[in-house]
Each structure stands twice: as C-alpha cells, then as structure tokens.
Amino acid sequence: MSVDRVRLEKRIGELSAIGGSGTSVTRLGLSPEEQRARDLIGGWLRARGATVWRDPAANVYGRFGGAGPAILVGSHIDSVPEGGRFDGALGVLCAVEAVGALLDDDVGFRRPVEVVGWCDEEGARFGIGLFGSGATFGRLPDGAAQRADRLGITIAHALRTIGESGDPTTAKREPGEFAAYLELHIEQGPRLADAGIPLGVVSGIVGILHARVTVRGRQDHAGATIMTAREDALAAAAEMVLAVETAARALPDAVGTVGEISVRPGAKNVVPGECVFSLDLRARNEQTVEQLARDVRAAIRRIGDARGLRSTLDVLSRVPAVPLDPKLRDLFLRSARAVGVEAPELFSGAGHDAENSQLAGVPTGMLFVRSTGGSHNPNELAALDDAVLGARALSLALKELAG
Ligand SMILES: [Zn+2]
Incomplete structure (x- = not known):
C-alpha cells in the first residue's frame, strides 16, 4: 500500500x-x-x-x-x-x-x-x-x-x-x-x-440539545434593596448552572455545559434584572439526552419557584x-x-x-x-x-x- x-x-x-x-x-x-x-x-x-x-x-x-x-x-x-x-x-x-x-x-x-x-x-x-x-x-x-x-x-x-x-x-x-x-x-x-x-x-x-435559558428577576438598587426583598436573576442563574453540572454528572456518558452567560443591565450597583445563558447537553443515546433535558428543566423550574422568579427555556437545535x-x-x-x-x-x-x-x-x-x-x-x-x-x-x- x-x-x-x-x-x-x-x-x-x-x-x-x-x-x-x-x-x-x-x-x-x-x-x-x-x-x-x-x-x-x-x-x-x-x-x-x-x-x-x-x-x-x-x-x-x-x-x-x-x-x-x-x-x-x-x-x-x-x-x-x-x-x-x-x-x-x-x-x-x-x-x-x-x-x-x-x-x-x-x-x-x-x-x-x-x-x-x-x-x-x-x-x-x-x-x-x-x-x-x-x-x-x-x-x-x-x-x-x-x-x-x-x-x-x-x-x-x-x-x-x-x-x-x-x-x-x-x-x-x-x-x-x-x-x-x-x-x-x-x-x-x-x-x-x-x-x-x-x-x-x-x-x-x-445527540445534542442546544437551548437558551432566560431568567427574569427584578432590577433594583443594590444598596437600597434588602436581601429578603430581591429577585436577583443572576443569583438564580448561578444556582441553575450548578444544577446543570449536577444533572449531567448523575447520568452515564452525559455532559452538560453552560458556556455563555449575559446579565442585564450589567452594572455593579444594580441587582440583575435578567440573565440569559446557553445550554449544551449531550449524551450517546437519545434516552439519556431526553432524561438530562428533563432533569435540567425540572431543576430550573424548582430553583425559579423557590426564588419567586420566572424563567423560560427555548430549544435552539436538537441533533439526534x-x-x-x-x-x-x-x-x-x-x-x-x-x-x-x-x-x-x-x-x-x-x-x-x-x-x-x-x-x-x-x-x-x-x-x-x-x-x-x-x-x-x-x-x-x-x-x-x-x-x-x-x-x-x-x-x-x-x-x-x-x-
Ligand atoms: Zn472537524
């Protein structure tokens, strides 16, 4: 040859x-x-x-x-x-x-x-x-x-x-x-x-699922808003990011990544009003991708509910x-x-x-x-x-x- x-x-x-x-x-x-x-x-x-x-x-x-x-x-x-x-x-x-x-x-x-x-x-x-x-x-x-x-x-x-x-x-x-x-x-x-x-x-x-998660809280003054009165979108998103990691670790051959995050309005003296982050979920079989997506959705909902703010998850692409x-x-x-x-x-x-x-x-x-x-x-x-x-x-x- x-x-x-x-x-x-x-x-x-x-x-x-x-x-x-x-x-x-x-x-x-x-x-x-x-x-x-x-x-x-x-x-x-x-x-x-x-x-x-x-x-x-x-x-x-x-x-x-x-x-x-x-x-x-x-x-x-x-x-x-x-x-x-x-x-x-x-x-x-x-x-x-x-x-x-x-x-x-x-x-x-x-x-x-x-x-x-x-x-x-x-x-x-x-x-x-x-x-x-x-x-x-x-x-x-x-x-x-x-x-x-x-x-x-x-x-x-x-x-x-x-x-x-x-x-x-x-x-x-x-x-x-x-x-x-x-x-x-x-x-x-x-x-x-x-x-x-x-x-x-x-x-x-x-198989890959790409999605965008939007967390909507309430934009407030960082000095005047006491801790118990906040709806901090970034703090909620931070918990959600860790939940993605936990969910992916719990499933065999699954990986989950948040690689992009943006904060609005993005100022040091403002409680974040909105946070958007990316979601990249992958696994070698379809059942695991679906399971991971379900687990992540449930965690995002749970975290949002506990903090009293709303979030949406938009699927951008799905490759089997x-x-x-x-x-x-x-x-x-x-x-x-x-x-x-x-x-x-x-x-x-x-x-x-x-x-x-x-x-x-x-x-x-x-x-x-x-x-x-x-x-x-x-x-x-x-x-x-x-x-x-x-x-x-x-x-x-x-x-x-x-x-
Ligand atoms: Zn290549």
Whole structure:
C-alpha cells in the first residue's frame, strides 16, 4: 500500500499555510481562505484524473470512475478562528492520499470514488454547523441562506461572491447516489492519546440539545434593596448552572455545559434584572439526552419557584444521537488491524459531517486519528506517523469497498 509519507507531509504544510500563521489556522466557512483551500485540493484531484467541481453550497468534489453509486470519502476544509492544522483538514488530506495510493498501485475502481471537501463544518462564522454536508444531505435548517455573519453578510451573499447562485439547498443530492461515506478525523478528545493508540473507530456520534435559558428577576438598587426583598436573576442563574453540572454528572456518558452567560443591565450597583445563558447537553443515546433535558428543566423550574422568579427555556437545535454503520465500523477495525493497530471503538462527543450522511440513509463509517493537544486550538497535532497509519487504513477500506 503505497501511501506516500513525503507527499502527505508536504500537502499538510501546503494546506495549513492557507489561513495559517505558525501552527494556527483561521479558515472560516465561505471565506477567501476556504476558497483557496478548495482550489488547492481540486488541483491535486484534477492532476490525478478526477472530474472536479464545486456545488452550490461550495463543497468541492473530485470524482473518479463512471456511473453508479459512489464511495464518498473526505472531511471539511474550514477551521474555527485560531484553530489548528488538522481538524477537518487531515480527513481531506488523507482521503486524497488514500485515493492517490490506490491509483499509484494501479488498483482499478469497480465503483466510482468521490473525494469531498465539505464547506463550513464548524459554523464559526454564520452559526450553522455542518453546513456543506447539511446542504448535500437535505438537512439544512430553514432559512439557512439568510443567516448572517457579524458584519451582516449572509450565506447567500457569500455564496454569490464566489460565483454560486446563493441557494445552498440546490446542492442536495440523493442518498442513493452514494454507496457509503467514509470520514477520517482527528479525535477531539484525549482518549487515544491517553491510551497510547494511534487510531480509533467511531461507533456513533452524540445527540445534542442546544437551548437558551432566560431568567427574569427584578432590577433594583443594590444598596437600597434588602436581601429578603430581591429577585436577583443572576443569583438564580448561578444556582441553575450548578444544577446543570449536577444533572449531567448523575447520568452515564452525559455532559452538560453552560458556556455563555449575559446579565442585564450589567452594572455593579444594580441587582440583575435578567440573565440569559446557553445550554449544551449531550449524551450517546437519545434516552439519556431526553432524561438530562428533563432533569435540567425540572431543576430550573424548582430553583425559579423557590426564588419567586420566572424563567423560560427555548430549544435552539436538537441533533439526534447517531449510531454509525456497523459493517463499516467492522471494516475500519479490520483495516486498522491490517496496518498493525488494535483500534478501540470510540463514541464521538463532537458533531461531524458524518452524522448528516448517516441520518440521510448513506452507510457511514468514521476513523479517528490520535491528536495530542486536543483540537480547535493551534496545538492540535496528528503526528506524521499517525497520519500515515490513518491514510493507509483509509486506503485499505476504500480498496475493499471500491477496488
Ligand atoms: Zn472537524
């Protein structure tokens, strides 16, 4: 299996230079940097004989082979602000390398293979995560094209700027066009690094509930309002935040996070009248997500009642937990073993483009590569040895499905 270590290393450097500074990479969705990355990847694929195109949601594809359902392989090419060189990028680089290795070995494709670089997976600019794959698999939220970034530029406008129509929903493809989707991605947590194992196979992706909680108290003078007469929205919210932590700790494989909080009016001599905080609840199965949501709602109500103030919880998004395809999981376990790695099965606590394909009915498999230094930061690091192992395992899996 002739995965080319030098070629892979060179391309990691070339791609990370786009939007990069040192080991930090900023390549936001639908930015000029993301477009340059698409051009670079498209050029590599075209040079190997692929038919390359960009779709109306700015995903880049390179197709090898003729008609019929394709094996889709890839990941996303955008990053978070001041992210690293590997989140998303490594999956595209290894997909290009895995196909390149098969072509170098003169493996004929009995099925078409499409390499994809998804646009705007992170949602860091417009607030819609998994944008490109969501468009392809018909899972974009309503009105996505009108969502704007901080400068007021909408997705539709950003798409028109690069020459697309501005309607990302027309990127939708039928699930029947694909026989499988394979994605390699760095692990975003420390489990592989802690275990000293370079590869892991993803068995499923967590369910996520995002919500916004608004606590309404009464704004009052901080000096003149005696303690027993207050309706302090922030003090109530503080209790609620701790209740989220307690509720998540009480359930197996559940996590709950309050990552944003705002206080109105926000002055040191005013009892807070209103407090708004975010809620991120996740678990590996649907019952646990629902249980956690129920427990958190009950705690918020109880705390509000005890303090005599009102609160509301608005659900902003809900992504179901997604078990990935068991046959492709086994294929990745075998492929990892063939390159000398007893890969553990892992559950992904982060969302991935792979959930859109699986939810649309395309059998989907995911391979994790160890990252020391976590992810979404400039320190994320997939060692070249590990990246090569990942590319080889991916290439073997691709060969079995399409070769
Ligand atoms: Zn990613």
